[in-house]
Amino acid sequence: MSASASQALPDDEAPERRxxxxxxILSAPAALLFAALVLTPLLxxxxxSFNQFDYATGRTGGFTLEHYLSVLTDGYYLEIxxxxxxxxxxxxxxxxxxxxxxxxxxxxxxNPWRSVFLLVVLxxxxxxxxxxxxxxxxxxxxxGPVNGAMMALGFGRTRxxxxxxxxxxxxxxxxxxFMVIPVWTSLQKLDPAVEQxxxxxxxxxxxxxxxxxxxxxxxxILSGSLIVFGxxxxxxxxxxxxxxxxxxxxxxxxxxQYLSDLNWPMGAAVAVLLxxxxxxxxxxxxxxxxxxxxxxxx
Amino acid sequence: xxFLELKNITKRYGPLTAVGDVSLSVAKGEFxxxxxxxGCGKTTTLQMIAGFVEPSAGTIRLDGRDITRAKANSRGLxxxxxxxxxxxxxxxxxxxxxxxxxxxxxxxxxRPRVEEALALVHLSPxxxxxxxxxxxxxxxxxxxxxxxxxxxxxxxxxxxLSNLDAKLREAMQFELREIQxxxxxxxxxxxxxxAEAFSISDRVVVMEAGRITQIxxxxxxxxxxxxxxxxxxxGKTNLLPGRVAAARDGGAxxxxxxxAVDVAAPGLSAGETVTLCIRPxxxxxTAPADGxxxxxxxxxxxxxxxWLYHVDGPLGTxxxxxxxDGTPPVEAGAPxxxxxxxxxxxxxxxxxxxxxxxxxxxxV
Numbered sequence: 276m277s278a279s280a281s282q283a284l285p286d287d288e289a290p291e292r293r294x295x296x297x298x299x300i301l302s303a304p305a306a307l308l309f310a311a312l313v314l315t316p317l318l319x320x321x322x323x324s325f326n327q328f329d330y331a332t333g334r335t336g337g338f339t340l341e342h343y344l345s346v347l348t349d350g351y352y353l354e355i356x357x358x359x360x361x362x363x364x365x366x367x368x369x370x371x372x373x374x375x376x377x378x379x380x381x382x383x384x385x386n387p388w389r390s391v392f393l394l395v396v397l398x399x400x401x402x403x404x405x406x407x408x409x410x411x412x413x414x415x416x417x418x419g420p421v422n423g424a425m426m427a428l429g430f431g432r433t434r435x436x437x438x439x440x441x442x443x444x445x446x447x448x449x450x451x452x453f454m455v456i457p458v459w460t461s462l463q464k465l466d467p468a469v470e471q472x473x474x475x476x477x478x479x480x481x482x483x484x485x486x487x488x489x490x491x492x493x494x495x496i497l498s499g500s501l502i503v504f505g506x507x508x509x510x511x512x513x514x515x516x517x518x519x520x521x522x523x524x525x526x527x528x529x530x531x532q533y534l535s536d537l538n539w540p541m542g543a544a545v546a547v548l549l550x551x552x553x554x555x556x557x558x559x560x561x562x563x564x565x566x567x568x569x570x571x572x573x
Numbered sequence: 574x575x576f577l578e579l580k581n582i583t584k585r586y587g588p589l590t591a592v593g594d595v596s597l598s599v600a601k602g603e604f605x606x607x608x609x610x611x612g613c614g615k616t617t618t619l620q621m622i623a624g625f626v627e628p629s630a631g632t633i634r635l636d637g638r639d640i641t642r643a644k645a646n647s648r649g650l651x652x653x654x655x656x657x658x659x660x661x662x663x664x665x666x667x668x669x670x671x672x673x674x675x676x677x678x679x680x681x682x683x684r685p686r687v688e689e690a691l692a693l694v695h696l697s698p699x700x701x702x703x704x705x706x707x708x709x710x711x712x713x714x715x716x717x718x719x720x721x722x723x724x725x726x727x728x729x730x731x732x733x734l735s736n737l738d739a740k741l742r743e744a745m746q747f748e749l750r751e752i753q754x755x756x757x758x759x760x761x762x763x764x765x766x767x768a769e770a771f772s773i774s775d776r777v778v779v780m781e782a783g784r785i786t787q788i789x790x791x792x793x794x795x796x797x798x799x800x801x802x803x804x805x806x807x808g809k810t811n812l813l814p815g816r817v818a819a820a821r822d823g824g825a826x827x828x829x830x831x832x833a834v835d836v837a838a839p840g841l842s843a844g845e846t847v848t849l850c851i852r853p854x855x856x857x858x859t860a861p862a863d864g865x866x867x868x869x870x871x872x873x874x875x876x877x878x879x880w881l882y883h884v885d886g887p888l889g890t891x892x893x894x895x896x897x898d899g900t901p902p903v904e905a906g907a908p909x910x911x912x913x914x915x916x917x918x919x920x921x922x923x924x925x926x927x928x929x930x931x932x933x934x935x936x937v
Contacts, residue, residue: 468658471625474645475652476672476723486671490662568662 317550324543334539342544352528352545356552359525362439362514363507366446370503373447374454375496379488381455382462396455404449408516411445412436415517437521445513450506454499461495462488490568497564501557508553525549575634576601576759577622577727582631584617591617593783595631599727604753604760606770609780610806615763616731618780622761623729624648636726649676651720651758655732657712659704665691665715666700672723690722693752710741717749721756728753730762734769746773767807771795779803795852801921804850811856811891813849814924817841824915830887832866838920848921853892855917858882858903864910870903884909 327337346352381392399407415421415435422432435441465488473483514524523531525545532542575598584592592614599605607615620626622633624645633641640648651672660668669687678686691697694714704712713733720728733749734742750773753760764770770777771791779787779794787799798804801812815829825841827834827849836849861867868886880902882893891911895902903909 466656466658468654468656469660471623471645472652472654472658472719473660473671474625475623475648475650476719477646477649477675478671479646482675487660 320543321547324540324547326540326543328538328540330538333537342541343548345541346544346548355523355525355528356548358439358522359508359549360552360556362443362446362524363504363510366443366450366507367500367504369443369447370450370454371496371500374451374499375458375489375492377451378455378458378462378495379484382459393459397452399448400452404512405516407449408445408512411441411448411517415441436517437519439518439522442514442518442522442524445517446507446510449510449513450503453502453506454496457499457502458492458495461492465491493564493568497561501561504560505553505557508556509549575599576603576636577761578632578634579618579622580632580634582618582621582628582633584614584621584626585629590783592621592628595780595783595785597778597785597788599759599761601759602757604750604762604773604775605778606762606764606774606776607778607780608764608767608770608807611765613780614783615765615780619729619731619761619763622727623650623652646675649723649725650727650729651723651725652729653713653716653720653731653733655735657704657716657736659712659715659719661704663703664700665696665702665704665707668704668715669719669722672719676723686722690718693721693755694718709737710745713737713745717752721752721758725758728758728760730760732763732765735764735766742769749773771807779807781806796919798850798919801848801850801923804919804921809853809892809894811849811851811853813851813888813891815847815849817843817845817847819843825920827920832887834865834918835915836918836920837915838918841920841922845922846924848924850919850921851891851913851917853881853894854879855913856891856893857912858884858893858895859910859912861908861910864912866911868909868911870905870907870909873902873905875902882909884911886911 323334324342325338325340327335327339328342329335377396381389381396384392413419417432417434417436419435421435425431425433469491470483470488473487474480478486509526510524511526511530514522515527515530518524518527526549529542529546529549532538532545536542577599579595579597582592582595583590595614595618597605607618609615617626621628624640624643624647628641631641632639635648660671663671666687669690670683673683673686688697688700691700694717696711696714696718699707699711699715704715707715713736717733730749734745737745746769753773762770762774771794774791776788777791777794778785781800781802787794787803789797794803795807798807798810804810805812813829815827815834817825818828818833819826820841820843823839824835824837825843827836827847829849834849841847857864866886866888868884868891870882871885871890872883874881875897876894878897880895880897882895882903884891884893893911
């Protein structure tokens, strides 16, 4: 014992230094990739948003806050921002309502059904969002089967495309796996005896789920809703294809500014504002929910 | 008058019988342990009493009422889980209060009852803590308080002490028994630890491969194991194969590797193959010439309060345990004699089944 301890002493420092630098070295590739591919374009976008713009000459460099001022004071942009966050919040809420029970039921299934249904839940991720958006527009279009059925039932032709409802439904469809996966992960960590304990003390199954299971998977629900909200608020393909020109969302406005108006600085300003608003909403939400369970669950 | 009665309870999983034809009746206020190696069906039996597993056949009666198919949340039993299964997002107080809330006990009445239960397990100062802020032993007590506060007709303990370290486990054993005596709740405990089962139970049910092999008081099970499996599983034992040389009224002479040994077991007939069981602490070390057998100490182990000797002799290696009474122990290699009285020898009919299962030896 003492022999090995004295032997270990001289060598002690070298491995420690190596160990201390190991995290830096190991995370360097990912950090470099992140800096090159995410931070640099973000920084360039931010710089671009302060450039002056003239319809006759295009981007002219220089420094101005006029794009920010016009976005923040124009009711047109305000409406689009509000719509974007309303649609994202509703899509997130529906994902919680649908995805959490779905994950719970999935976790209670036994194999092989569990694997089969997990695959069914995740399978949509394998199909491009654009393809799925076209699928929805065929389904809900004026000549689509849904309208066909409504006409056959005597409801008349209804405009389903280019409405907020359709965009929300399609967003839920695309985002659901991102809710199911984190909730499923936190359910996996749950001791099944805890639910049994609740039952043994006379709780109904519903009470056991609400009082005992749900609070423990709150971290999973939190991360799921952050992912869903963030992806929905910046979604482009779904609002672009199902909301069209009529129902603009922030991401489609950015696209239009860049490619139709060729007003790059304005598009950049809108993009930066979307990022900032998204960050504020998500951090607030995170703080609220996390504060709720931090002390309890550690 | 049995309070909790299992009658011919069977649980099959496909072709596998986890629990076969188990019948047990527990009197009111009694502390009964189900003891057996892992996979013997003891936990499944407990889960059937709790209502988490439905029996394939048989009936369970509680206080005269058939609860075989009753839902777990309608049985009102107090259960302490092996993992404790505390609600991690609730304080100790809320954990204990949960069962009362579910029974719709008025808020005003809940508080004194929770406080009383916490006082019973000496946890009153910890009421506002969360489970993760408690030690293992404290969590175990919360689980116990939570199960007792609802004043259950039966308390079920699933390996309640197996997650505690040895010292704490021993202290908790006695505390568990003391609390059980105080509140007088009928208790069924599942354990694989025979010391735990023996020290705190009124009766012990030994299970093997899904069946009950013996139900008796701990002392009787230790002294009169009915099968060779029990004598091996419960404590240490020397198993010696022999053949009955001569039978007489109330006893017999058994020949072991050429040595004649008197035993006090009735009903044996000459020529029968038997296995003799002698507990190591029933053997005495004597001077080489004085014992019934002569041998040589092959090895010795210091167990603190006792010495364990391996003695090589005509019967192979025999274990002997002597109390550490302060006198100098016998040295390894020294010649010794082995002596015992005829009444301590237990006789099982038939040959030694097979070499002792190492897993069982571990459990001992």
